[in-house]
Amino acid sequence: MRAFVWLLGFVALLWVIAVAQWAGLDLRQFGVTPRDTSSLLGILLHIFVHDGFWHLLSNTGPLLALGGIVGVRGSGTLLAVSVFIAVFAGAGVWLVGRDGVHIGASGLIFGYFGYLVARGFVERSLMSLLITVAVTVFYGSLIFGLLPVDGFISWEGHLFGLIGGVLLAWVSGRDRS
Numbered sequence: 001m002r003a004f005v006w007l008l009g010f011v012a013l014l015w016v017i018a019v020a021q022w023a024g025l026d027l028r029q030f031g032v033t034p035r036d037t038s039s040l041l042g043i044l045l046h047i048f049v050h051d052g053f054w055h056l057l058s059n060t061g062p063l064l065a066l067g068g069i070v071g072v073r074g075s076g077t078l079l080a081v082s083v084f085i086a087v088f089a090g091a092g093v094w095l096v097g098r099d100g101v102h103i104g105a106s107g108l109i110f111g112y113f114g115y116l117v118a119r120g121f122v123e124r125s126l127m128s129l130l131i132t133v134a135v136t137v138f139y140g141s142l143i144f145g146l147l148p149v150d151g152f153i154s155w156e157g158h159l160f161g162l163i164g165g166v167l168l169a170w171v172s173g174r175d176r177s
Contacts, residue, residue: 003071003078010082011063014105017048018056031103032093032157042102043090046157049103059105062139066112069131085111085164092160102154106145107161113142114165122173 021027032046033039050056071078089107113135120132145158 003073003075004068006075007064007067007071007078010067011060014048014050014056014060014063018050018053021049022053028101028103031101032090032097033101034094034097034099039094039101043087043094046090046093046103047086047105047108050105051103051152055104059109062109062112062142063105066109066116066135066139069116069135070112081112081115081165081168082108084168085115085161088164088167089157089161092163093154093156097154097156098151102157104154104157107154107157107164110142110145110158110161111165111168113139114162115169116165118166118169119173122169 017027027049029039030042030045030049031039032042050059067078067082070081085108089111093102093107116135117132120128120130122128142158145153146155146162148155
């Protein structure tokens with residue numbers, strides 16, 4: 001329960017930041033600009049900045065749903081998974097992303113998705129497999145977000161978020177065995 005409270009607080013913070021942006025505060029400098037050393041802080045902070053109401057609204061539901069499932073393992077797990085995915089996705093975008101500023105929490109969403117799906121294959125417990133099936137049924141269409149179909153969508157952030165989530169599930173699952 002505590003993890004979900006933290007998750008709600010995180011999402012509320014995203015909305016407070018968005019209101020500040022709508023009031024005129026330009027926070028895009030906290031995004032990731034690939035290969036620009038002045039944007040290294042964006043590797044950590046890009047998930048907090050969104051490009052408008054619809055961008056944040058489209059991220060809110062999946063963040064709460066998938067993050068809530070990750071948080072069932074506890075607030076420490078939710079925090080560790082979230083930070084790892086955000087940094088992995090941000091670093092990947094910084095290293096190989098297209099020119100431009102990459103912002104938003106969708107890489108985190110893709111990371112949660114990858115983590116939860118991979119946990120089922122790594123752990124092979126009934127509960128983990130059921131979660132894998134449910135997450136795939138409800139959020140499997142996320143996979144289409146990996147396609148570079150829109151120049152304004154950071155498919156690189158989605159890809160590196162997904163890879164980070166799968167990698168973390170695999171590594172943490174290996175540590176348990």
